[in-house]
Amino acid sequence: DAGVIQSPRHEVTEMGQEVTLRCKPISGHNSLFWYRQTMMRGLELLIYFNNNVPIDDSGMPEDRFSAKMPNASFSTLKIQPSEPRDSAVYFCASSAQGALGYTFGSGTRLTVV
Amino acid sequence: KQEVTQIPAALSVPEGENLVLNCSFTDSAIYNLQWFRQDPGKGLTSLLLIQSSQREQTSGRLNASLDKSSGRSTLYIAASQPGDSATYLCAVIDSSASKIIFGSGTRLSIRP
Numbered sequence: 001d002a003g004v005i006q007s008p009r010h011e012v013t014e015m016g017q018e019v020t021l022r023c024k025p026i027s028g029h030n031s032l033f034w035y036r037q038t039m040m041r042g043l044e045l046l047i048y049f050n051n052n053v054p055i056d057d058s059g060m061p062e063d064r065f066s067a068k069m070p071n072a073s074f075s076t077l078k079i080q081p082s083e084p085r086d087s088a089v090y091f092c093a094s095s096a097q098g099a100l101g102y103t104f105g106s107g108t109r110l111t112v113v
Numbered sequence: 114k115q116e117v118t119q120i121p122a123a124l125s126v127p128e129g130e131n132l133v134l135n136c137s138f139t140d141s142a143i144y145n146l147q148w149f150r151q152d153p154g155k156g157l158t159s160l161l162l163i164q165s166s167q168r169e170q171t172s173g174r175l176n177a178s179l180d181k182s183s184g185r186s187t188l189y190i191a192a193s194q195p196g197d198s199a200t201y202l203c204a205v206i207d208s209s210a211s212k213i214i215f216g217s218g219t220r221l222s223i224r225p
Contacts, residue, residue, distance in 0.1 A: 043215040055211065102159070104149075105156060
């Protein structure tokens, strides 16, 4: 298995632009998580899905952030419009209901200038 | 609300030493606990997973223990090497097995 796959690895965009981050979970995993990591705040859970349904989005910072999971093998995290304070590394993780732990992708480093 | 704390925040030791990283959590009703390693600019690599019914797990030079009643876990690294330098994160998976909550990590530096 190739693990959790995220794209792009790096993204540099101008303030106000729309940004879309992508994630492909491990096949057979039914839970998917989006995290944001910064030096100041560490790892923050943004949203998670169970069987493609959003369960808890209380960590999504603002309405500018939205996430979708149209099927079991794909999820997106969208920021529109982006702001410099959104600059961070965004991680996607998947799990088979936590029983065997969580597997993380390599992350997307987002820089908003 | 579950809170996970890791002490110390940073640790520097000479190569060859055995060391212990600490993790504490406030709610003992957990599903399991997972230790991760993160290298600078990289993602998280799972090291050890301890189920709530287990007391410890071992992988090579690493040993993780879990004491649910006291809300503590330790990661023991034997015969440390410069390649062990990284940030080590402790994460608790809640009792519903639906959420993982991270500590802030311990930044470990092994001096040659």
